[in-house]
Amino acid sequence: MADFKELGLPKQVVTQLQKTGLTTPTPIQERAIPHALEGRDVMGLAQTGTGKTLAFGLPLISQLMSYGRKPEKRAVRGLVLAPTRELANQICASLREQVQGTPFKVGLVVGGVGINPQISRLERGTDILVATPGRLIDLIERDAMDLGTCDFLVLDEADQMLDLGFIHSLRKIAEHLPSDRQTMLFSATMPKQMAEIASTYLKDPVKVQVNPPGKAADQIEQSVHFIAKTEKTGLLIELLDKHRDEAAIVFARTKHGSERLMKALVRAGYAAASVHGNKSQGQRERAIQAFRDGETLVLVATDVAARGLDIPQVRHVYNYDLPNVPENYVHRIGRTARAGMDGAAVAFCSPDEVDELKAIQKVMKFTIPVASGRPWEGVEAKAGVSYAGGRRRGGGKPRSAGGEGAPNERKPGGKPFGQRKGGKPGGRPGGAGKPGGKPGGARRGGRRSGPKK
Numbered sequence: 001m002a003d004f005k006e007l008g009l010p011k012q013v014v015t016q017l018q019k020t021g022l023t024t025p026t027p028i029q030e031r032a033i034p035h036a037l038e039g040r041d042v043m044g045l046a047q048t049g050t051g052k053t054l055a056f057g058l059p060l061i062s063q064l065m066s067y068g069r070k071p072e073k074r075a076v077r078g079l080v081l082a083p084t085r086e087l088a089n090q091i092c093a094s095l096r097e098q099v100q101g102t103p104f105k106v107g108l109v110v111g112g113v114g115i116n117p118q119i120s121r122l123e124r125g126t127d128i129l130v131a132t133p134g135r136l137i138d139l140i141e142r143d144a145m146d147l148g149t150c151d152f153l154v155l156d157e158a159d160q161m162l163d164l165g166f167i168h169s170l171r172k173i174a175e176h177l178p179s180d181r182q183t184m185l186f187s188a189t190m191p192k193q194m195a196e197i198a199s200t201y202l203k204d205p206v207k208v209q210v211n212p213p214g215k216a217a218d219q220i221e222q223s224v225h226f227i228a229k230t231e232k233t234g235l236l237i238e239l240l241d242k243h244r245d246e247a248a249i250v251f252a253r254t255k256h257g258s259e260r261l262m263k264a265l266v267r268a269g270y271a272a273a274s275v276h277g278n279k280s281q282g283q284r285e286r287a288i289q290a291f292r293d294g295e296t297l298v299l300v301a302t303d304v305a306a307r308g309l310d311i312p313q314v315r316h317v318y319n320y321d322l323p324n325v326p327e328n329y330v331h332r333i334g335r336t337a338r339a340g341m342d343g344a345a346v347a348f349c350s351p352d353e354v355d356e357l358k359a360i361q362k363v364m365k366f367t368i369p370v371a372s373g374r375p376w377e378g379v380e381a382k383a384g385v386s387y388a389g390g391r392r393r394g395g396g397k398p399r400s401a402g403g404e405g406a407p408n409e410r411k412p413g414g415k416p417f418g419q420r421k422g423g424k425p426g427g428r429p430g431g432a433g434k435p436g437g438k439p440g441g442a443r444r445g446g447r448r449s450g451p452k453k
Contacts, residue, residue: 007033010062016098017058026051031208033059036184041205043198044186047334050210052186053094056080056154061098063152063182064127070103071125074145078128078152081173083160085110085132085281086288090310091156092130104128111135112281119144133161133169140176147176155185155197159327162193174201188334189327189363219337221344222366224357226373229350232320233261237268239318239346240298244270246315247291250300251332253321261320262300272298275305306331312338319347322356326363346371 003024004014017023025033028046036042036059046052060078071077080095082088092108099106107126109118111134118135122145129145139145155161161170183202187194198205227235240248250265252258255276262274273287273296284304291299292311299305300320306328317336323329329347336343347368349357354375361367 004058008037009033009058010065012065012102013058013062013098016100019100020097022054026055027210028052028208029055029058031210032056032184035206035208036060036182037062039063039182041182041202042184042186042208043202043205044184044208045188045190046186046208046210047188047330052156052188053091054098056156056184056186057091057095057098060128060152060154061095061102061104064104065102071105071127072146072149073125074123075125076107076122076129076145076147076150077126078154079147079150079173079177080128080130080154080156081133081136081161081170082130082156083132083166084304085112086275086284086305086309087157088130088132089285094310095128095130099127106130109135109139110281111138112284115139115142133166133173137169137172140173147173148178150177151181153177153181153183153201155183155201157187157331158185158197159187159189159194160331162197167193167197170197170201188330219342220333221342222333222347222368223345223371224347224349224368225371226349226375229352232348232350233264235348236261236318236320237265237270240265240270243316244297246297247294247311247313248298248316248318249305249309249314249332249335250298250318250320251306251323252300252302253323255302257321258300258302265298265300270298271296272300275299275301277302277304303328303332305335309335310338311335312341314338315341315343317343317345319345322347322349322353322360324356326356326359329360330364 004017004022007025007030009017028044028050032042032044032055036056042056044052044055046055060080064077067077080091082091088108088110092106095106104127105125107118107121107129109122109129109131111132115135115138118139119142122129122139126145140147155170161167183205185194185198185202185205225235236250250261252261255278258274258276259278262272265272273290275284275287279287287296287299288305288309290296294313303323303325306323314336317333319329319332323332333343333345336345347357357368
């Protein structure tokens with residue numbers, strides 16, 4: 001593998017990289033930087049945590065060095081769009097580290113904070129502006145900046161922009177950019193709509209792909225527990241207790257669910273914090289900084305933290321709830337095993353999440369090993385899962401989780417891990433109950449389905 005000196009970067013850039021402890025480029029950096037330095041449009045596909053920020057940031061800084069003058073008032077020379085505030089903050093921090101000792105200004109504009117201070121900073125001109133689309137459009141509408149002379153556009157995590165519906169915002173922003181510019185697009189996954197973005201905003205791009213889209217880093221040890229939804233918190237506490245001194249991120253699906261789970265962990269004696277959409281930007285930043293500094297060891301978050309958190313000490317990621325968008329699973333577990341380190345990703349799958357598990361494994365082209373429990377009856381084939389104990393000879397039925405060699409041993413033919421006494425895997429199906437009784441599944445005191453008497 002080449003070093004940074006061999007990629008054509010200016011000496012000043014290489015020196016600053018060395019000061020920050022970086023001497024050898026990652027595969028995506030090695031392949032993308034030479035093309036970007038030539039001014040080519042680049043489409044980069046690589047797993048999360050593989051150094052995509054510097055793959056576009058270093059060529060951007062290098063080319064700006066040839067300008068020899070400060071930017072004009074309200075002018076923006078290079079624009080980097082990111083889908084979330086957390087990712088924008090991470091990109092900005094990384095770029096600012098690399099421009100130390102230079103006159104370059106790296107600006108940041110995101111929502112959730114006051115807009116007037118951002119307008120004041122933009123008035124002086126900006127070399128590289130990192131922005132979320134919504135706040136950028138607000139500033140454009142206030143005539144706070146001039147994108148007419150912007151020479152560089154970077155779309156980072158473009159697949160999530162599609163998921164969050166930012167394609168319409170991107171069209172509005174593009175109207176203010178010159179057509180004669182260099183555009184770079186980077187992503188960890190490659191949904192079908194990405195081709196539309198590439199054909200619309202990139203000109204004859206060089207496609208640089210390090211790993212198949214949707215593939216997780218090899219250093220991540222993945223596993224799934226089949227468990228009733230009501231038993232998830234107990235299992236999470238049990239697993240967290242095995243590594244109390246190591247940092248872990250727990251992903252939940254909703255804002256309220258994240259907050260409830262965080263409070264449950266605090267009651268259980270864990271130093272935990274939460275990050276979700278109901279938190280102000282300041283609260284989110286303080287929670288992440290406390291987690292980064294080791295003041296809290298468990299961060300409970302929604303998908304706002306699935307990208308942009310580059311914290312090498314994170315050794316464990318828990319998918320307490322499986323994501324609705326399968327690609328987000330790849331981004332979530334990419335918060336561990338950063339920079340070549342090892343990590344573990346544990347998923348919990350309740351009966352109503354089997355479709356999500358199936359979609360995740362289809363995208364990843366990988367069957368997540370079962371750590372405990374067994375797939376809920378009638379959905380084994382649907383989920384496409386493997387069994388810890390394998391299959392019987394002759395293609396018979398899978399062994400139960402309590403079979404020989406399975407973790408968390410149960411008696412052969414026993415109940416799934418986490419199942420309550422007397423319960424059934426999928427809960428009682430709807431339909432008729434006992435003769436003369438209430439319909440199956442009806443709650444006591446619930447509304448009758450028949451006519452009123």
